[in-house]
Amino acid sequence: MxxxxxxxxxxxxxxxxxxxxxxxxxxxxxxxxxxxxxxxxxxxxxxxxxxxxxxxxxxxxxxxxxxxxxxxxxxxxxxxxxxxxxxxxxxxxxxxxxxxxxxxxxxxFPRTAEDEYYWVDLIGLEVVNRQGVALGTVRELLPTGPQTTLVLDHLQDGKPLERLIPFVSAFVDEVDLAKRRITVDWQPDF
Structure with a gap:
């Protein structure tokens, strides 16, 4: 051998x-x-x-x-x-x-273009809506055909739940890696 x-x-x-x-x-x-x-x-x-x-x-x-x-x-x-x-x-x-x-x-890692992100950089970011309501924390991202979906962990009435938000410009207003925050056009009851 x-x-x-x-x-x-x-x-x-x-x-x-x-x-x-x-x-x-x-x-x-x-x-x-x-x-x-x-x-x-x-x-x-x-x-x-x-x-x-x-x-x-x-x-x-x-x-x-x-x-x-x-x-x-x-x-x-x-x-x-x-x-x-x-x-x-x-x-x-x-x-x-x-x-x-x-x-x-x-x-x-190679540098990304503007408005491009490595998934690893998004995991753990806080997600808030335009009104400042906390929607959860990014646990993972899922490729769902033509788009990627953010999978958030959040608590509702003390129970751990999951929230899905499409990671597309129609819903994502801003990704601020320095502040570790993503701002979205999304309501908590979606």
């Missing part, structure tokens, strides 16, 4: 965001498939250093703790990415990464 490569141990950056997982080896020269968590995998494609941690459950990676991969190449492939890293030079080494969780520092 070939010897597994020794990957450099690393500290997970404070601004690290989990952006995907390694699905499997791809080919015989050390390439591997990555399943991104976003339909726009630009953060994975542009970052030259990825940080890996073993799968939370059931993974059999050839490493423990956090390691850093220096990426040689990454490119889209169907609905996944394929990548090749320094020190991963054959199929066995690539198979040793199977199931690993992939993190990229938020500071390495």
């Amino acid at each position: 070939p010897e597994q490569p020794v990957l450099p141990a690393a500290e997970l950056p404070e601004d690290a965001v989990e952006v995907g997982r390694i699905a499997d080896a791809w080919g015989v020269k050390g390439w591997f498939k990555v399943q991104p968590f976003s339909s726009d995998a630009e953060a994975l494609l542009s970052a030259r250093a990825w940080f890996l941690q073993p799968a939370l459950r059931g993974g059999k990676t050839a490493f423990t703790g956090t390691v850093q991969l220096s990426i040689r190449q990454a490119r889209p492939h169907s609905d996944t990415l394929v990548a090749w890293a320094h020190g991963i030079d054959d199929r066995d080494a690539a198979e040793g990464l199977r199931g690993a969780r992939v993190f990229v520092p938020r500071s390495a």
Whole structure:
């Protein structure tokens, strides 16, 4: 059995965001498939250093703790990415990464255009309407066909509930990342 490569141990950056997982080896020269968590995998494609941690459950990676991969190449492939890293030079080494969780520092993400946001930046923001009524906190975003929907957690009469608001300009007035607030044209009884 070939010897597994020794990957450099690393500290997970404070601004690290989990952006995907390694699905499997791809080919015989050390390439591997990555399943991104976003339909726009630009953060994975542009970052030259990825940080890996073993799968939370059931993974059999050839490493423990956090390691850093220096990426040689990454490119889209169907609905996944394929990548090749320094020190991963054959199929066995690539198979040793199977199931690993992939993190990229938020500071390495490409800049967004005006009125474009990374989902990770919206999670946790407070949502208020034009009248200043608190509607909840963004828990997640859902792709729902032609638009994305904000999923908010809020309390009503002491009970935890969920509220859905389309993340489109017809309803979203302002996203203020500095104030961690989204202002919307939405009423609490919708």
